[in-house]
Amino acid sequence: MRTKLMWLTVVVAWISKFYATAKTGEFVAILGASLAQSLPPEGEYRITRVENLQASPTVRVGGHFHMDGNRQRIEWNHAGQVVVVEWEVIRGTELPIRPSGEPIFVRAVESKRMPQRGMSLQMRRMLYPRGYYLILRDSGGETLGIWELLWNT
Numbered sequence: 001m002r003t004k005l006m007w008l009t010v011v012v013a014w015i016s017k018f019y020a021t022a023k024t025g026e027f028v029a030i031l032g033a034s035l036a037q038s039l040p041p042e043g044e045y046r047i048t049r050v051e052n053l054q055a056s057p058t059v060r061v062g063g064h065f066h067m068d069g070n071r072q073r074i075e076w077n078h079a080g081q082v083v084v085v086e087w088e089v090i091r092g093t094e095l096p097i098r099p100s101g102e103p104i105f106v107r108a109v110e111s112k113r114m115p116q117r118g119m120s121l122q123m124r125r126m127l128y129p130r131g132y133y134l135i136l137r138d139s140g141g142e143t144l145g146i147w148e149l150l151w152n153t
Contacts, residue, residue, distance in 0.1 A: 032126060033109040033146045036133035041122035043092035049073070050115050051084040056108035056145065065151065067100045074106055074149065087121055095123060095132060097151050104151045109133075111145040119144070126150075 048071065063076025063083075072095055073086035097104070115121075115136055122135040131150035138144055 033133055033148070036124035036126075037135050037143050037146060039124055041092060041135070042125060043094060043123040044090045045072075045087035045121040045123070046090050047085065047087045047115055047117055047119045047121060049084060049086040050117055052078070052081040053083050053085065053114060054078065056111040056114060056147075057106055058108055058111075060105040060107045060150070063104055063106055065095070065097045065100070065102050065104045065149075067094070067097075070094065074104060076106060085115055090120070092123070095149070102151055104149055105131075107148050107150075109146045109148055110143075111147075113138075113144040115145070 057076070057078075061076045061078070063074055066073050066075065070089045071086060072089070073084055075082055075084050077083070113136070120137050120139075122137060124133045124135065126132060126148070129150055131148055134147040134149055135143060136145040136147070
């Protein structure tokens with residue numbers, strides 16, 4: 001009887017652990033995005049090109065990351081068209097994703113406005129998983145959106 005009770009306790013503990021992990025995942029993602037916008041950025045960029053972006057990706061969308069000098073861009077397919085968001089490095093570090101053409105996942109965690117040419121992006125590294133938060137800001141510094149960019153996940 002004692003052995004059965006011990007195994008039942010172990011099983012309940014494991015099930016509780018997996019349930020808690022599954023339920024807190026989205027909370028951690030939102031908390032991480034909030035923290036990222038309040039911390040100083042590791043890199044600042046200016047958006048130079050936006051093509052075929054009809055709506056912010058609210059679910060993770062697979063695409064590619066490309067580098068060309070101090071210009072970087074993300075691309076993904078949506079409704080048969082290639083969506084492109086390109087930026088140039090203003091200060092700080094570029095996104096250290098190597099090599100160019102690396103597969104990525106993009107998702108808008110929060111989106112008040114669509115990215116437009118001339119807007120600024122600020123980058124903060126994620127703690128987990130391997131990726132970055134791209135914080136979209138207007139000229140006054142107001143946050144207009146937070147996108148997550150995941151790679152090698």
